[in-house]
């Protein structure tokens with residue numbers, strides 16, 4: 001029986017710890033994950049590289065420029081080598097990324 005109380009206690013502590021660790025804005029944490037997984041290979045860890053020698057340095061763009069670029073790539077209004085990576089993004093993810101990327105610099 002004691003063991004169960006101990007486990008429950010440990011679980012509570014752990015979940016508190018996990019919550020305390022995550023940044024204030026959960027969207028930004030999500031954007032960071034997406035960015036590292038699907039964008040950094042081409043655009044650089046901090047958005048500092050011209051992707052495939054072609055794109056703008058995206059950490060220099062503001063949130064509005066980024067979201068309109070992402071929406072236009074997603075919809076196919078702008079066609080380029082970077083498109084497949086954008087087509088998978090949901091609208092929500094685009095908004096989160098647009099806030100996150102300018103903070104990278």
Ligand code: HEC
Nearest residue numbers: 038039042051052054055056066069080081082083085097
């Ligand atoms: C395969 C490499 C590649 C990946 C992965 C990639 N991009 Fe791109 N991205 C490009 C290229 C190349 C361009 C330039 C336009 C084009 O040719 O599509 C671009 C353009 C952009 C632009 C507009 C800047 C401009 O030059 O007009 C933004 C913003 C952007 N990418 C963000 C992202 C985000 C956010 C992700 C992750 C979800 C991502 N990219 C993933 C290659 C990539």
